[in-house]
Amino acid sequence: MLTAGEVAGLIVATFWAILVCFLAYVLIKLARLLTATTKVVNELGDKVVPLLNEVSYTVSETNRQLVAVEAIASNVKEVSDDVAKITGLASTVVTGPIIKVSSFAHGLRHALSRRGRRRAVERRP
Numbered sequence: 001m002l003t004a005g006e007v008a009g010l011i012v013a014t015f016w017a018i019l020v021c022f023l024a025y026v027l028i029k030l031a032r033l034l035t036a037t038t039k040v041v042n043e044l045g046d047k048v049v050p051l052l053n054e055v056s057y058t059v060s061e062t063n064r065q066l067v068a069v070e071a072i073a074s075n076v077k078e079v080s081d082d083v084a085k086i087t088g089l090a091s092t093v094v095t096g097p098i099i100k101v102s103s104f105a106h107g108l109r110h111a112l113s114r115r116g117r118r119r120a121v122e123r124r125p
Contacts, residue, residue, distance in 0.1 A: 002010070
């Protein structure tokens with residue numbers, strides 16, 4: 001039969017073998033995880049580079065369009081200023097004679113009304 005030392009050694013050896021098997025299983029799983037992670041990172045890198053190129057192109061195209069919009073906005077401001085000047089000039093050209101005609105008509109009406117009053121006073125005697 002086995003002695004107590006041999007039984008203890010056998011138990012320790014069994015537990016040691018179980019521990020080694022468990023650690024081997026954990027290492028195998030960890031290796032698979034690292035392999036899968038490496039594969040995902042490589043695929044992601046393959047997809048990110050074209051995406052970044054597209055984003056860079058989009059940003060440069062947007063900047064180009066913004067320059068065009070800025071030029072359009074500048075032209076609109078110039079046209080708006082010109083329209084304001086023309087409106088002011090047209091207002092002056094149109095309202096000046098209208099005011100003169102209106103003043104003349106008012107003066108004429110006032111003179112005619114005074115003349116009519118004067119005739120009415122002369123007829124009363």
